[in-house]
Amino acid sequence: MERGRNLKRFPSDDVVRIAIIGGSGLEELFSSSEKIYVGTPYGISHEISVCELQGKTVAFLPRHGRGHTVPPHKINYRANIYALYKLGVERIIATNAVGAINLDFKPGDLVVPHDLIDFTRQRHLTFFDQPPVTHIDFTEPYCPEIRRILLEKAKKVGVVHERAIYVCTEGPRFETPAEIRMFRMLGCDVVGMTGMPEAALARELGICYATLCFVSNMAAGISGRLTYEEVSEVSRVVMPKVRNVIMEAVSSMPETRSCQCALSPELGRKKGV
Numbered sequence: 317m318e319r320g321r322n323l324k325r326f327p328s329d330d331v332v333r334i335a336i337i338g339g340s341g342l343e344e345l346f347s348s349s350e351k352i353y354v355g356t357p358y359g360i361s362h363e364i365s366v367c368e369l370q371g372k373t374v375a376f377l378p379r380h381g382r383g384h385t386v387p388p389h390k391i392n393y394r395a396n397i398y399a400l401y402k403l404g405v406e407r408i409i410a411t412n413a414v415g416a417i418n419l420d421f422k423p424g425d426l427v428v429p430h431d432l433i434d435f436t437r438q439r440h441l442t443f444f445d446q447p448p449v450t451h452i453d454f455t456e457p458y459c460p461e462i463r464r465i466l467l468e469k470a471k472k473v474g475v476v477h478e479r480a481i482y483v484c485t486e487g488p489r490f491e492t493p494a495e496i497r498m499f500r501m502l503g504c505d506v507v508g509m510t511g512m513p514e515a516a517l518a519r520e521l522g523i524c525y526a527t528l529c530f531v532s533n534m535a536a537g538i539s540g541r542l543t544y545e546e547v548s549e550v551s552r553v554v555m556p557k558v559r560n561v562i563m564e565a566v567s568s569m570p571e572t573r574s575c576q577c578a579l580s581p582e583l584g585r586k587k588g589v
Contacts, residue, residue: 420477436485
């Protein structure tokens with residue numbers, strides 16, 4: 317970790333195994349936490365909050381920075397994921413606001429995607445830019461163990477869709493109706509702007525990753541003009557459910573991982589970074 321003005325060092329004897337990546341609606345869970353920044357080969361991470369949640373030490377990273385100031389295409393995804401890796405994180409629960417492409421999905425529904433399609437264009441997509449050439453298996457993009465727990469807890473608070481393909485677009489603009497029609501033809505169910513490259517970067521470092529999405533609006537061309545205010549209002553209403561699911565999921569997370577996510581090549585150990 318880097319030290320500097322306004323930077324705090326988290327005690328080295330505390331182990332952070334679980335991290336939450338999300339937006340402003342989750343910050344109140346970590347209001348009394350230790351605030352740190354972590355230096356990485358890819359820059360300094362956003363401010364990370366570390367505290368005890370449900371009896372476990374958990375890190376929270378606001379994806380868009382404090383106050384939601386960083387647009388999706390400008391987020392330093394590599395610095396953020398690598399910072400969590402340096403803290404010792406083995407599992408990441410992400411949250412995403414998404415637009416519904418599937419007409420069976422409605423605003424306020426919860427979604428736990430099982431697959432994804434990446435339509436981003438200008439983001440740093442990998443840690444493996446240098447030799448040796450490295451490929452990761454991405455047959456199952458989301459950790460099945462975390463998905464199972466999220467689904468179990470989400471079913472207790474409302475409608476949840478357990479099979480969904482998430483398509484990630486570049487942003488920051490919303491999609492056109494023609495793009496949404498194309499995505500529907502490809503089999504996509506929900507659309508967002510932040511799901512990639514987070515999932516792939518986590519897999520490259522052997523970190524389990526899954527996301528709990530909530531439908532904030534119907535996608536373009538389905539129900540009229542989209543506005544940021546509409547998305548924000550649905551987010552405000554559904555966020556208590558999201559917080560509840562996350563707290564219950566953290567509490568139920570087993571100490572030992574039983575999935576295959578950690579078998580992917582880990583940058584830090586492989587390259588000695």
